[in-house]
Amino acid sequence: MHELGVVCEVLKTVQKIVEQEKVSKIEKIVLQVGELSGIVPAYLEECFPAAVYKTPFEGTKLEMEVIPGEVKCKDCSEVFNGLKHNLKCPKCKGEHLDALSGREFIIKEILAC
C-alpha cells in the first residue's frame, strides 16, 4: 500500500498549489518517476482512481514519465541500466554502484482546465 500513500502525498501537494493559484479544476498531473525511486509506476496508476474517488480530483488524468535508472560501476566505471542488469555490473559483475539517475520522484507539471 506504499503507492497509495505516495499518491495521497502528491494530491496534497497539488491541492496546495490549486489553492494558491485559485484554479478550480486540474486536468492533468504529470509525474517524473525514476526507475530506482522504489515507486512502481504501474501500482501508482492502479491506486490513482481510488485515491481521487469523490475528491475534487476525480476526472484528473495522471501521466508518468519514467526516468531510466542509470548506474555507474565503482570498480570498472561501466555505465549501464541498473534494473536491466539486476544492479550488477555486466562487465565485471561488481555490485558497488553509484546511481547517476533514476532516483527522482517529481511533480513535473500540473495542467489546469
Ligand SMILES: [Zn+2]
Ligand atoms: Zn564493473
